[in-house]
Amino acid sequence: MLELYSQNLENAVNEIAKLPGIGKRTALRLALHLLKTPSEDVTLLTDRINKLKTHVCYCSKCFNVSDQDICGICSNPKRDATTICVVQDIRDVIAIENTNRYEGVYHVLGGVISPMDGIGIHQLKLQELFDRVKNNEVKELILALPATVEGDTTNFYIYKNVKDDVALVSTIARGIGVGEELEYADEATLGRSLMTRVDFDKAYKK
Amino acid sequence: MLELYSQNLENAVNEIAKLPGIGKRTALRLALHLLKTPSEDVTLLTDRINKLKTHVCYCSKCFNVSDQDICGICSNPKRDATTICVVQDIRDVIAIENTNRYEGVYHVLGGVISPMDGIGIHQLKLQELFDRVKNNEVKELILALPATVEGDTTNFYIYKNVKDDVALVSTIARGIGVGEELEYADEATLGRSLMTRVDFDKAYKK
Structure with missing residues (x-):
């Protein structure tokens, strides 16, 4: 037209x-x-x-976007390189950085395992993650992938492959959002937040 | 960030x-x-x-967007250059062209008079319209501006300035939309569609 x-x-x-x-x-x-x-x-x-x-390129360590070969987070000596948080994409890095609660480094997978969308293990930076934990001293690997079936699948796959190389593999807590009413939470979330309940002292720690 | x-x-x-x-x-x-x-x-x-x-430039006759000095509509010999339809912007040209009911040419104002938005008569192609109807034979000028206070203001301003140079100044009909129920139409629209009722024969003419 x-x-x-x-x-x-x-x-x-x-x-x-x-x-x-x-x-x-x-x-x-x-x-x-x-x-x-x-x-x-x-x-x-x-x-x-x-x-x-x-x-713009991708950081050769964590695959975050970067203007240099090594991104600003990986090259920052104040960040704890022995703690790695595994995320889906760079928007999750931004979200976590905005909380100001994390001092470690990241590993950006580029997605989660999702055969329905044609995303298998070779499309993701999984082997790079396994090599990274094998060749470096990693005290904790935090899995911060989406709380979906695909996210959980990816979590299990990573856990199976890294558990011998990492002292602690953890996952971010699933539960009731801050400011959210219990009655509106779905059963799965509420059930999980009960099962993974935490020490009162720890929960309110600054 | x-x-x-x-x-x-x-x-x-x-x-x-x-x-x-x-x-x-x-x-x-x-x-x-x-x-x-x-x-x-x-x-x-x-x-x-x-x-x-x-x-991309603007047609020097009608101010529609164009790759040449004169746009494809103005330069088409099959279009009736003595009928000019005044519209707000190029999207209205596209909408009217899509109806396949119009064979004349256009004049794109670039907006309507709206002092609240800082749009006065000098920001619009109004003088160009007045010159155009003065220097060319124009049998009918169709006002197809939005049915808003600003559109009506612009309509009145144009009418005042062209009525001596144009045989007929018309405005597109305001009324009940095709497929619309009367009960959901607002009073102003329904009232206007009653006042400007048309011959049955004319309304259903192909």
Whole structure:
């Protein structure tokens, strides 16, 4: 339809609409917005998007995104390199960092084992994790994967492969969210939060 | 937060988040998606966005977007250049074109008079419209602006300025939408659809 007026607009809309969660209508809205935006701002946007591909790499230790070969967390001497938290992707790193409660390092898997989505063990940074715990002194491996069937499967697979190399394998607590009412929690969560109940002293420790 | 790991990722997220309707979280999701996208696809996206600014212009007659000085509608000899439909922006052109019911040409104002949003008569292509109807033979000017206070204000302003130069000034019908129940229509719409009732023969004409 658009190509009647402008093939270039049509082309831009088609490319923008390939982004996840953006349909044709939103793509057109964004393209028309960009048409009205000053050229230097549009160039800045496209330059910075291009730099994503040319300047951003993955940390060769933890596979977090990084501008250098080793990311800012792995190269920080204040972080405890003997504690590794295994997460699905970089958004989980950001979420955990935002809590200000974690001083160790990370290992970003890039997903969880999910045969339904065609994600097997070779698509994930699992072997890299096993090598990492084998070749380094790791006191604790914290599993912080999603509380889904796929997350649990991945947890078990990791546990089986690392248990001889790591002193302690732990998993983040599943339970009632802070500020949440018990009556609205599902049975599985409530049951698990009862079974994995903790010392009162420990729970309120700052 | 992100700059801890990658200043380049942070920069890209900040620019993407400047787009309308896209917050930081969505921008991060899009940036991470682009990180995983093959380089040639990302380059295609940014090239086509850049081309929006370098290759797309506005038609010098109707101010629709165009790759040439005169857009495909204005330059089409089959379109009736003596009928001009005044619309707010290019999305309205697309909507009207999709109906396949209009054979005339357009005039894209670029908005409606809205002092609250800082849009006065000089931000819109109003003088260009008045010049156009003065210097060309225009048999009918169709006002197809939004049915809002701002749209009505703009309608009245246009009518006042063109009524001596145009044989007929019309406005698209306001009324009950096709497939809509009367009981759910608001009073203003229902009242207006009664006042501007049309000949049965005319209404069902193909």
